Amino acid sequence: xxxxxxxGGGLVQAGGSLRLxxxxxxxxxxxxxxxxxxQASGKEREFVAAISGRGSRTRYADSVRERFTISRxxxxxxxxxxxxxxxxxxxxxxxxxxAGFLDAFRTGGVDYWGQGTQVTVSS
Numbered sequence: 001x002x003x004x005x006x007x008g009g010g011l012v013q014a015g016g017s018l019r020l021x022x023x024x025x026x027x028x029x030x031x032x033x034x035x036x037x038x039q040a041s042g043k044e045r046e047f048v049a050a051i052s053g054r055g056s057r058t059r060y061a062d063s064v065r066e067r068f069t070i071s072r073x074x075x076x077x078x079x080x081x082x083x084x085x086x087x088x089x090x091x092x093x094x095x096x097x098x099a100g101f102l103d104a105f106r107t108g109g110v111d112y113w114g115q116g117t118q119v120t121v122s123s
Contacts, residue, residue: 001026002024002025002026002027002098002111002112003024003025003026004022004023004024004096004097004098004112004113004114004115005022005023005024005025005096005114005115006020006021006022006094006095006096006114006115006116006117007020007021007022007023007117008020008021008117009094009117009118009119010118010119010120011120011121011122012086012119012120012121012122013121013122014086014087014088014121014122014123015085015086016086016121017082017083017084017085017086018083018086018119019080019081019082019083020036020080020081020083020094020096020117020119021078021079021080022034022036022078022079022080022081022096022114023076023077023078024077024078024079024096024098025077027098027112029074029077030053030054030074031053031100032053032098032099032100032111033050033051033052033053033098033099033100033101033102033104033105034050034051034070034072034079034096034097034098034099035047035048035049035050035051035059035070035079035096035097035098035099035105035110036048036049036050036070036079036081036094036095036096036097037094037095037097037105037110038090038092038093038094038095038119039092039093039095039116040089040091040092040093041092043092045095046061047061047105047106048060048061048064048068048081048094049061049064049068049070049081050070050099050102050105051070051071051072051079052102053074054074055071055072055074057102058070059102059105059106063089064083064090067083067084067085067086068081068082068083068084069081069082069084070082079096081094083119086119086121087121088121088122088123089121090119090121091119091120091121092118092119093116093117093118093119094116094117094118094119095113095114095115095116096113096114097110097112097113097114098110098111098112099111
């Protein structure tokens, strides 16, 4: 049974930082592209960032590029999202996701989802 468990969310002031983690189990972690989506209240879920299985390729949404960094540690089956210079518009539930290839994050072909972690940025 595949499980993706997010942690690290919370309340932070604008301009602050948070680091999200997603621990994966039940899958061959290094074979999966991992990524993050977010969903703000009343809005659709949107792509945030993704990283290939070996970590050699990354993709970011324009809204977070140069502020967020995605990384992974295949020895710990964990993917991270370092979020800097947070803005109130970053407030959302952040979901970890696993897919077979990088383009799946653009085409909606995610295989597994986490339960989500709330990030709230106050102004």
